[in-house]
Amino acid sequence: MSKSSPNPSSVLFLTDPPSVIHQKLKSALTDSIPGVSYDPQQRPGISNLLQIHSGYSGESIEEISKRFQGERGIREFKEELSEVVSESLRGFRGEFERIGREREWVREMEEKGAERAREVAMGTMREVKRVVGTAE
Secondary structure, eight states: OOTTOSOGGGOOOTTOOHHHHHHHHHTOOOOSSSSOOOOTTTOHHHHHHHHHHHHHHOOOHHHHHHHTSTTSOHHHHHHHHHHHHHHHHHHHHHHHHHHHHOHHHHHHHHHHHHHHHHHHHHHHHHHHHHHHTOOO
């Protein structure tokens, strides 16, 4: 997964539905070394996915990688990672969708924000003019 890659499949978006998250993580580039271990130099792909899992789950990378040694491998790890990420983003996605349906509320918030920005800008310009000596 890489936020700088031009390939949209290599980026997880906060608004991606669970099915898309699952597909992107399933196809994430790893390696052919058995098991799951953290080694950014030799295994950058799996190490990146371990960091993502740890960030969303709060578990340490060591705890996660221990669970996927032996019989449980990369495929099972990616499945669990998909669930962890999807579940973690469920609340955000729901709130994002709710706000998207409330067009009038969004418009009101935009207007309030614009008014506040104008007030701040006018105060800043008054201060600039006072300092420069062009205050009216």
